[in-house]
Amino acid sequence: MKNVKFKLLIGLLAVSALTFNSCTTDEPEATKPKLNFLAGAGYTSTDGDIVSGSDFTVGLSASHDSKIETLVITVSYDGGTQVAPLNCTLCDTTINENSFTIDFTNAVENKPGTETWFFTIADKDGNSTTESITFNRTAVPKAIRKIDIVLGNQNSSNVGSTLNMSDMSVNLLAGARSASENMDLIYIVDGSGSSYFGSPSSDDVNTFLKTSDWTTRNATKLRQTNITVGQFSSMSDSKELLAEFTSSAATTQYTEIKSGDVLFVSPVSASGKFALVKVSSIGVDNTISFEILVEDD
Numbered sequence: 001m002k003n004v005k006f007k008l009l010i011g012l013l014a015v016s017a018l019t020f021n022s023c024t025t026d027e028p029e030a031t032k033p034k035l036n037f038l039a040g041a042g043y044t045s046t047d048g049d050i051v052s053g054s055d056f057t058v059g060l061s062a063s064h065d066s067k068i069e070t071l072v073i074t075v076s077y078d079g080g081t082q083v084a085p086l087n088c089t090l091c092d093t094t095i096n097e098n099s100f101t102i103d104f105t106n107a108v109e110n111k112p113g114t115e116t117w118f119f120t121i122a123d124k125d126g127n128s129t130t131e132s133i134t135f136n137r138t139a140v141p142k143a144i145r146k147i148d149i150v151l152g153n154q155n156s157s158n159v160g161s162t163l164n165m166s167d168m169s170v171n172l173l174a175g176a177r178s179a180s181e182n183m184d185l186i187y188i189v190d191g192s193g194s195s196y197f198g199s200p201s202s203d204d205v206n207t208f209l210k211t212s213d214w215t216t217r218n219a220t221k222l223r224q225t226n227i228t229v230g231q232f233s234s235m236s237d238s239k240e241l242l243a244e245f246t247s248s249a250a251t252t253q254y255t256e257i258k259s260g261d262v263l264f265v266s267p268v269s270a271s272g273k274f275a276l277v278k279v280s281s282i283g284v285d286n287t288i289s290f291e292i293l294v295e296d297d
Helices: 002-023 175-179 205-210 230-236 239-245
Strands: 034-038 047-051 053-079 092-107 113-123 128-138 144-152 162-164 170-173 183-191 195-198 223-226 254-257 262-266 275-282 287-296
Touching: 002 162, 034 128, 144 162, 170 175, 170 205, 170 239, 183 205, 205 254, 230 262, 230 275, 239 275, 239 287, 254 275
Parallel strands: 047 128
Antiparallel strands: 034 053, 053 092, 053 113, 113 128, 144 287, 162 170, 162 183, 183 195, 195 254, 223 262, 262 275, 275 287
């Protein structure tokens, strides 16, 4: 009798398990609407750089099994909270269509930084899809000017060996010492005849000039680049200068130079301008001729 009852209990448990499983079958996962950016002329469809204050156009193409109810557009400036853009009638729109294509045009902020635009579509049940585009706002490229400079070495008595990059004036050492706050670049020739550009704060420069006695020793940064003479000569605006300025490559305060070298120079004096310097020639008379590219005033 006990055996019969046990078998009956096992049977009831099996039936209960089948019943429970049939009642808890997973519901099919709701499909999300599809949203894509249009590519092609006139459209922005990927992350990238943009000049501050410029307009952009994003083309949206959306589709869904059921009707798409809303389109919401928000923006985050410099990593901040998402907000609704000002004066944007399209940024919170009722769609009520299974598919749509629409162009959205706006402008990025007029200052360097980043901003991310978010585009979200949703159906009446809250099933949604969000796509985003991030812009890196760059400064407006400025015109550049080329300046020809000649420096003498540290022992020259008639051609200055120091450069004030605020006004691009060449100074003899005697004058440089009394106006050290304006001195950015120094030309050195060592005992073996090798040529160097150095910063007033460089210990190597101090070995030759005793700049440790100067009231101010500006820590100008120098960096050799891969820019060719041809590329240097073809530059027409400050875009390349800005690219070198934001480069993460290592800098130094003392570097050997040869004819044809192109260097990035970043002064720290109050009104100094970062620049590209192309060494044109190194004379047997211990002078150096070079061109400087700087942003125009």
